[in-house]
Amino acid sequence: MCEDAFEKTDEEKIKAISWHFSKIMETLGLDLADDSLNGTPFRVAHMYVNEIFSGLNPGKNRT
Numbered sequence: 834m835c836e837d838a839f840e841k842t843d844e845e846k847i848k849a850i851s852w853h854f855s856k857i858m859e860t861l862g863l864d865l866a867d868d869s870l871n872g873t874p875f876r877v878a879h880m881y882v883n884e885i886f887s888g889l890n891p892g893k894n895r896t
Contacts, residue, residue, distance in 0.1 A: 839890060843882050851876035 841849075855865055855874040865871050887893055 834889065839892065846880040846882045847875065850881055851875050856876060 851874040852875045856872065858865060858874065863870055865874070
């Protein structure tokens with residue numbers, strides 16, 4: 834892990850990942866104004882931070 838891996842809050846990470854994923858979707862030609870897609874960048878970012886990679890953070894509470 835990088836030394837600064839835990840300097841950003843989860844909210845900051847989600848915001849950054851959301852922006853990048855929206856750019857990916859735009860590159861694919863997807864319309865982010867569509868009701869079924871407009872929340873997808875946030876949902877994907879939330880999934881990465883709070884589900885897929887949450888186990889990497891030793892300070893995060895797990896149940």
